[in-house]
Amino acid sequence: MPDHVDDILRQWAEARPDLDVSPMGVIGRLTRLARVLDGELRKTFARHDLDRSSFDVLATLRRAGTLTPNDLMRSAMITSGAVTQRLDRLEERGLVVRAPDETNGRRVLVDLTEKGLELIDRALPDHVDTEHRLLSAVSPQERDELASMLRNLLQSLGDAAQED
Numbered sequence: 001m002p003d004h005v006d007d008i009l010r011q012w013a014e015a016r017p018d019l020d021v022s023p024m025g026v027i028g029r030l031t032r033l034a035r036v037l038d039g040e041l042r043k044t045f046a047r048h049d050l051d052r053s054s055f056d057v058l059a060t061l062r063r064a065g066t067l068t069p070n071d072l073m074r075s076a077m078i079t080s081g082a083v084t085q086r087l088d089r090l091e092e093r094g095l096v097v098r099a100p101d102e103t104n105g106r107r108v109l110v111d112l113t114e115k116g117l118e119l120i121d122r123a124l125p126d127h128v129d130t131e132h133r134l135l136s137a138v139s140p141q142e143r144d145e146l147a148s149m150l151r152n153l154l155q156s157l158g159d160a161a162q163e164d
Contacts, residue, residue, distance in 0.1 A: 005029050037134060044130040048123040053078075055127070057086050058095060058112065058120040066111040068101070095119060 005028040012021040038052075045055050060075045061067060067075065073083045087110060090096040095116035101107035112120065135143055 003029075005032065040130060040134055041127070044126055045123070047126065048119060050119075050123060053082070053086050054090060054095075055120075055123060057083075057090060058116055059124065059127075061096065061110065061112045062117070062120045062124070066109050068107055068109060069098075072110055090116070 005025055008028060009021060009025055012019065012024065041052065045051055048055075050058070056076050056078075057072065060072060064071075064075060069080065069083050069087065072087075073080055076083070078086070087096060087098060091098060093115075094113055096110055097113050098108050098110050101109050138146065
């Protein structure tokens with residue numbers, strides 16, 4: 001069954017038959033999919049009074065434990081200014097705490113508070129359920145294949161894992 005992107009590709013084939021616009025089929029669908037996924041995930045985060053950036057910080061601390069702001073920045077792939085703003089907001093809400101590192105007075109450590117831990121532990125299953133629902137049209141094998149293809153594409157574009 002044709003979709004919106006097929007219509008666009010057909011129009012380009014008529015308007016510019018000299019161009020191979022087939023990459024638009026992939027990029028266009030990825031772009032549209034990202035918008036749909038983002039909208040659905042926003043709804044899930046909102047049910048827990050979170051936004052994506054707050055969820056990312058809380059989830060990173062939940063899975064990795066206490067981190068420095070720099071480690072958090074690398075793990076969540078955000079800038080230092082963005083980390084500071086996010087931590088300020090989360091600290092104001094009593095979800096995270098920053099404290100000096102006892103072994104290195106120049107470093108600050110960030111950790112979840114009990115309230116932050118409780119919130120992420122409530123939000124995470126809802127988030128995972130949303131992701132399962134969003135991927136329900138593909139089989140587990142197709143999901144693994146898609147994940148592998150996307151990993152290869154991301155790595156080819158320089159998005160490799162961070163080495164510690």
